[in-house]
Amino acid sequence: MRKELGTFALLVVLCIVVAVLNPRFLSPANLQNMARLIGMYGIFSIGSGIVIITGGIDLSVGSIFALLGVLLSIMLTEWHVPGALAVTAVIAVTTGLGLLHGLLVTKVRIQPFIVTLCGLLFYRGLARFIAGDETKGFGSGGFEALRNLATGSLFYIPMPFILMIIIGVVMWVVLHRSVYGRYLYAVGRNEVAARYSGINSPAIIASAYVLSGLLAGVAGVVLAFYTNSISPSSHGNFYELYGIAAAVLGGCSLRGGEGSVIGIIIGAALLQVLQNLVNLLGIPSSLNFAVMGAVILLGVIADQLLQRRSVAK
């Protein structure tokens, strides 16, 4: 809990600083837009975090977004598949890819980094090939229900944010209150001891990649309609790293066994506030990544120093 509190404090401090320097930060339009992005990033960050909790990593998320966007666009605009069916199909595809990653990690025993790195390369290439390297999209009309999922609001609260809250609550129960969640952390802490306690650790580990694929699918649908145009060579670039960064900021350890849903969501929010800060404070947008990297590094250093002090006491 301590780590989550630290990240939360950092988030609050940043919000105050930005709000003081530029009051536009608190304008309804800005807050709404930020909440929309937090929702979208939060959803797949939870998936990345779950994989990290088992001691693995999922680098394929960004490319999965591109593949999903291209497939969804083709299904809806070229094949005229009904919306619900198309969405179900693409989410099934990404979930299936998650299962494939899980099986490669647990049955073939390839390191998660390698499995999902190959996924990152492969799905990006596949998306570009399927789209003939052309930008796909959904046009300016139609698919209102789906569009609403990405750009709509309910009582001024953006839909993606609401979606994230619902998914967050469900995943919080799954991770922190269920037997399955306990197994997930146990496997991440010490897979051997978990196996000796009768836990089917390969199945648990594989399931984390399935969940990551599922959540990437949901977030991918929202992202596709949010951008409304999918250029297969850049759509979703670096998103896997945002997910990992959010999870790490939120208290997940890359060694596994640590982290919480609330922490991951706070981490995702922190990343968005940083993006917003760059825009609002007139920092050249080319420095975007540099600011993000610097703040994450400073946060981790501060955490280390505090930890060392509390140990020394």
Added chain:
Amino acid sequence: MSSPILEMKGISKRFPGVIALDSVDLEVYPGEIVALSGENGAGKSTLMKILGGVYQPDAGQMRIDGQEVVIRSVSDAISRGIGFIHQELNVLDNLNIGENVFLGREPLWGWPLRLVDRRKIHAQTETYLKRLGLDVPSETPLRNLSLAQQQMVEIAKSLSLDARILIMDEPTSSLTLTETERLLEVTKDLRAHGVSIIYISHRLGEIQELADRVVVLRDGRNAGSLAREEINHDNIVKLMVGRDLNHFYEHPQTAPQPPCVEVQNLRTRRYPHTAVSFDIRKGEVLGFAGLVGAGRSEVAQAIFGVDAPLSGTVRLEGESIKISSPQDAIAHGIYLVPEDRRNSGLILEVPIRENITLPALSRYAAAGLIEYDKEEKVAAEMCRKLNIKAPSIEARAGNLSGGNQQKVVLAKWLSLDPKVLIFDEPTRGIDVGAKAEIYQLMRRLAESGVAIMMISSDMEEILGESDRVGVMHEGRLTGILERDQCSEEAIMRLAVGKQ
């Protein structure tokens, strides 16, 4: 008598919430082996870590050769001639012997290129190896050596650092009988060369054989010391626990029961060409003796399903069962208390509660969600039943002493209903008090009808606790001895492969 090489006076050390050492004294004379004894948590390790420069004392003085010294760091300790052989070996298995011995202070040549002088490293290392009676070339990679040989490499490293005071912390805990003998010889030889040795061991037999003096700590204070002629099992135990221990070895007395498990023609991956058959009766403790690497743990792991057997059948209460994973074994009431409790038995970073309930968590859950009050009740009950000493059930398993950790591993299985319980080295590295408790538990379980298989490399334990003893040698079960046939000689004969 000559003056002491080392004097520690009034050493105190406080950790948050505990006084680890309260004004402890220790003197060591040149060429003397001092055994440092005490239960786990008595302060032995803390005292040695202060001497080794790992911790700073809060109070007290240290003198080496009569000179007052302050040891600020590990390298400080090394430069004052203090060598520390830790229980867990500190060698790198990707390097060879010589590279390990000279790690961090490699002799150089070819200025200004600063190349490592391999020839010098190996030549010097060979002389240390010869002195220690280790007959392997210095270029041998560490991973090709046995644990005992790796330990010799550590000792060679200390010798190369001109250690005059050598701390040995449980040096024999993972060695076989013959390797232990060898190490004891080397230790005596070092003493003959004037090295002073502080020897920590739970094995009272070794202390009896080696020590010139025993210093016993209890609860962070000096409990007393014994001179050479006073050293015996009873005296040491008395000082350690501050009371007499009855029931240390309870002798079993049970009528033969029908077999509970029958293992037939079991072949393990490690020894694919030898099949093992035996049975364990209801209510008996079947000891498994043999040298380390004889294949005993592999048999246990095959029965438990960790490493599924290549072939063979297991019958439980007359019915043939198929075990291909620990889940299968657990479903049939067959449980394993593994050898390596810190890695295989427990998740050190999580609370005692979560460790105890892990194997049967779904029993304390409804619709997949954990019912915390049920879980807590079971964990608290097991802690009470097994007398686990911990601040609360929320304490991390890693913060407990070895004995209490082992009890937590046991609690995992006793909260279910065991039919067959396999212990692999149940009391390794555990203090006398907790040992006695674990033996009593084992006996009580057997009396309640559980079939127990107990793998042990501790001869006293095998002789004292088993109803029958199976002996293995290189994958073969060379014999099963009835209680009245058991003797150290009979077991050793079978363990080295003589029929």
